[in-house]
Amino acid sequence: FCAYAQQNLFDEIHEIDILDCNAGDHGYPFATNFNPEINLREVSAKGRYWERGEWKETEPMEIMFKWDYPKVGVKDSYLLYHEELESLVKNIKGLKRIRFFMTFGQSYLTHMKCLENVGMLRIDEVEHNGVKIIPIQFLKTLLPDPASLGPRTKGKTNIGCVIRGLKDGKEHQVYIYNVCDHEACYAETGAQAVSYTTGVPAMIGSMMVAKGIWSGKGVFNMENFDAKPFMDELNKQGLPWEMIEMKPGERYEVK
Numbered sequence: 001f002c003a004y005a006q007q008n009l010f011d012e013i014h015e016i017d018i019l020d021c022n023a024g025d026h027g028y029p030f031a032t033n034f035n036p037e038i039n040l041r042e043v044s045a046k047g048r049y050w051e052r053g054e055w056k057e058t059e060p061m062e063i064m065f066k067w068d069y070p071k072v073g074v075k076d077s078y079l080l081y082h083e084e085l086e087s088l089v090k091n092i093k094g095l096k097r098i099r100f101f102m103t104f105g106q107s108y109l110t111h112m113k114c115l116e117n118v119g120m121l122r123i124d125e126v127e128h129n130g131v132k133i134i135p136i137q138f139l140k141t142l143l144p145d146p147a148s149l150g151p152r153t154k155g156k157t158n159i160g161c162v163i164r165g166l167k168d169g170k171e172h173q174v175y176i177y178n179v180c181d182h183e184a185c186y187a188e189t190g191a192q193a194v195s196y197t198t199g200v201p202a203m204i205g206s207m208m209v210a211k212g213i214w215s216g217k218g219v220f221n222m223e224n225f226d227a228k229p230f231m232d233e234l235n236k237q238g239l240p241w242e243m244i245e246m247k248p249g250e251r252y253e254v255k
Contacts, residue, residue: 001161001176001241002092003223004231010172012094013165018082021103022194023072024155024182030111031144033194037136043112044121048081049099050089061109065101069158070242071179077101087221094165115139150192153182157193162246171248178234178241188238197239204233 047058063079160177
């Protein structure tokens with residue numbers, strides 16, 4: 001989405017907010033939609049974002065706003081560190097700030113905070129009845145297998161980017177996003193939407209390389225390549241995207 005905007009929609013991009021919403025309901029009091037160890041470490045870690053040439057660090061869940069996600073509704077969105085920021089700050093020219101937000105419900109955060117407070121998110125070894133264990137790995141054993149959530153999960157995901165900058169000397173702002181339905185994904189593939197929205201783009205990227213549409217010698221990030229054929233395939237392969245032209249300066253926090 002960011003590369004498509006840089007190549008086709010803007011003369012300069014100044015700000016990007018990546019917004020990742022999973023509004024799925026699996027019916028369990030607490031579970032994670034992918035590897036619990038990775039998910040819980042990611043969420044409980046300090047946040048990071050890039051602004052004016054430097055990385056800035058936040059306390060876990062320190063920055064939050066409410067955002068009205070199309071076809072989903074208003075959700076609490078929290079700033080996290082996510083690794084795609086590393087390459088985007090190098091490849092989106094003129095960028096002044098980029099952040100990543102993910103949605104979490106209060107029940108999830110309460111469970112996670114309790115687990116953290118009693119030491120279940122620790123990643124170092126502890127001794128239990130004469131056996132050394134890593135608490136977060138033991139917790140992973142107790143939680144539902146993310147692969148088992150597919151037939152139980154209802155609701156939608158909404159993943160997109162709010163991008164601000166200049167076009168023809170004027171302020172320009174767009175919101176590009178995809179909405180994916182958990183039940184439709186399960187009916188098609190036997191997996192829920194988090195797996196679907198992870199796997200389909202990887203497949204399309206492989207297709208771009210196999211067909212020679214993306215090529216070169218060395219190591220590349222996907223935003224180094226022409227984004228349009230990838231975006232066209234998203235529309236064909238089950239992840240159609242939409243774009244909203246926002247008013248210059250329009251903010252999207254729900255007061």
